[in-house]
Amino acid sequence: MSRVWEIMTFTVPAYAATSANEPLAPFTVERRDVGPKDVRIDIKYSGICHSDIHTARSEWGPANYPVVVGHEIAGVVAEVGADVTRHKVGDRVGVGCMVDSCRECENCLAGDEQYCRKGNTGTYNSVTADGGTTQGGYAAGIVVTEDFVLSIPEGVELDVAAPLLCAGITTYSPLRHWNAGPGKKVAVVGLGGLGHMAVKIAHAMGAEVTVLSQSLKKQEDGLKLGADHYFATSDPDTFAQLDSSFDLIVNTVSARIDVTAYLRLLKVDGTMVNVGAPEDPLEVNAFALIGGRRSWAGSNIGGIRETQEMLDFCAEHHLGAEIEVIGADQINEAYERVLASDVRYRFVIDASTFA
Ligand SMILES: [Zn+2]
């Protein structure tokens, strides 16, 4: 044996990307055996996030192929290690975008593991301490250290809970941080996977919610999801009419937008927060910031403690994602439909179809 230690593993059926330009295909992924602090999860549902597509196609830099993507995982605990205290066999659990972090930097200690100074360990395509790479949720099972496993409370079904682990926390965290609630006017830019959750959550928090979408195509949906108002950004009157009217704008759009025009929709002290990011830098006219003591901010998912808070909040308010459940053999077709914005509002893979 060439190594003094050996990591024992087992395998589960999965789907993987093997190169940037080939479709995802059936794959057998290795998982580590359950260690003392590990939880083995039978995955029931796995959401499809736009980040999965970027990674599978190496659009955010070269991926470590073969890569199993997926970071919106909902399932049931199948086995726990000897020292696990937070979860037990049979519990309904979820895993989001991170599976570990350094746990000792100031940000980890503050519960903001997503901003770990050493970089958090992503659920997929992240290099681990032993030199391997993490493999994500498009699979029948996964092993994760207990501290990065969330509890999915009664009150939210596993299929509609899966997208909460990325789309839910990505929108909940900035809404909470910038105090969306009664008396606050919140605008959500874009009504897609992230945007539809932002509308539901902001409404449940008690804010007055406005959707700013390119057209009025999804207006009926938006109002049903909890929006009070709906405007088309393709109509130039929209920007004149809504001048200086919002406390908070959550921008979920990853494409280039006219940031300055949106900043002018904020009241004095208002904040626009980006959760989507286009590849190229965005431009801003500083006068739009100065003219109203406005802020332009960004936000990345949420810490583990806040993710649990979000799940508890969603359960309490009976909130889940609007989903279309698919089988594993429909993943590639679903990717094309995500890119064409032809999904209302999240694809979720039935993990029994990985078998
Ligand atoms: Zn995601």
Ligand SMILES: [Zn+2]
């Ligand atoms: Zn850290």
